[in-house]
Amino acid sequence: MTTYKWQFAPRFRRNAFGWKSDTPIQRIKEALAEIKAITKKDPVLAADGAVLFLEKLAPAIEQVDSSSGGIGSAVNRAIETLVPIISKADVARAVREKWLDRLFEALQEDDMPYLEYLGDFWGELCATPEIAAKWADYLSPTLTTMWDHCARTGEYGYSKGTIPCLSALYAAGRHDELLSLVAKSEYRHKSWHYRVWGAKALAAQGKRAEAIRYAEESKGLNVPLASIAQFCEGVLLASGFADEAYTRYALEATYATTNVATFKAIVKKYPDKPKETILRDLVARQPGQEGKWFAAAKDAGLFDLAIELANRSPADPKTLIRAARDFADERPTFAVAAGMTGLHYLAAGYGYDITSVDVQDGYAAVMKAAMAADIPEAKMKTALRSLIEMNKVNGDFVGRVLAHNLME
Structure with missing residues (x-):
């Protein structure tokens, strides 16, 4: 050698x-x-x-x-x-x-x-x-x-x-x-x-059926259930039983570091399964955390579902504002909804390390998208003033930052 x-x-x-x-x-x-x-x-x-x-x-x-x-x-x-x-x-x-x-x-x-x-x-x-x-x-x-x-x-x-x-x-x-x-x-x-x-x-x-039963019988205290689910899912997929594999094991078997990565991993394994079905099934497994799936829905092109999820439970306001900025020209109606929801959560006190720059970014994204969507500026400003007044936790902060922007 x-x-x-x-x-x-x-x-x-x-x-x-x-x-x-x-x-x-x-x-x-x-x-x-x-x-x-x-x-x-x-x-x-x-x-x-x-x-x-x-x-x-x-x-x-x-x-x-x-x-x-x-x-x-x-x-x-x-x-x-x-x-x-x-x-x-x-x-x-x-x-x-x-x-x-x-x-x-x-x-x-x-x-x-x-x-x-x-x-x-x-x-x-x-x-x-x-x-x-x-x-x-x-x-x-x-x-x-x-x-x-x-x-x-x-x-x-x-x-x-x-x-x-x-x-x-x-x-x-x-x-x-x-x-x-x-x-x-x-x-x-x-x-x-x-x-x-x-x-x-x-x-x-x-x-294969015996292998799945054998694996299922391995469940118990301190047993890695996801690993067992991955094995059983793999056996069924290899046997051509994709529907059964998805129904019984897919959600339990698939876990990644982020919700977006988890969703993409399941979509990759089940290309014939509608993306919206997969995402709604994932959301249903985590009641009360619907907003955390906003980015997955947005990346999948499920824009209506993304806004629906963001309004059902808190989502990261910075993520929402970033989406508003990115889609202001391409999908202005979605961008307006995402940006307004992001500003709502900012005013309600959500988010980490929030500064006046985040508020100004949200306002700029919303107004740019509104212009592309032919929504009158006065109407948007009225909606923003109403949003600020409805949120007492952090609304004063958002109001002070946008005071000059929202003047008549």
Whole structure:
């Protein structure tokens, strides 16, 4: 294999970083960029670099404060990026087995554990059923002995090789053995972390209805219900039952960092489902928070629904005013409604870090849109004065800011 001096390597020495997470997160991004750049020229070299990086990662960041979740998320994203690079590399079996030995040792020595997520991809990293079977043969006796002992004694048992073993059994196609082994883990309670592999095994055998029942039976205290819903939804979608998948699982299975992202994710999965139906279903799941879906409706071109939602519960006034500004020329009637609603919420005391600039921006957007919609200026000013008088919380502030603008 070509000798190459990786730039990231000296930066990821043991305890290279202090407790702050900003620098190591940036260094992780830089390392990924370096490895991906090499992938285009030499995939095998890139894969070897990916293994080296994962070996060095946990010892380098073991002192970093992980309480915010930022460093953990960065590591998980790195694993998701690097696993395909390693698994797709065309190398001799001896080389791959050496990589796996190094990665498994890194997993064993990681006490945080930052690299735990890597176990989920163990079967993929094996690249062939034969190598996966070898790892299953190596790891499964330990789990069998441990869980049999725990079942007899009532003690708790844990092994860092558990998920790699289950993943390897799945990749090797040894589905019945996998289900039997997972059953041994349930001497105390059912863990979805383990049972997801049993559910995958059933689905791989074509037993889709049984796989969904198996997954549903995994529900209980402290169980990630969204993860179970995602699995069941995926099984139904793969089977061509999109309507059933949507009705039973789509809303529970799909969660993103913003309402807009959540809505777009569901629309992407269900392109034949009317966007308005999806959005109304999402809104119905969060009664009292209708206004928070304004941006999703606006971005989807559902302008009447957007205004309806904004008037049913508070929406961010800055978002409303921004929409009024952006659509003043293209959709002036919508812009007037959005801007007036935004000014209403400003006068009612909603919004964060509101200044006179926000009020003036709202007024300017509304008046520009009103002109485009052929609404007389005098009529708009009357409506604005009425809006201010009706809101006692912050109406005086808005009135003072717009006093000169609203003069007869």
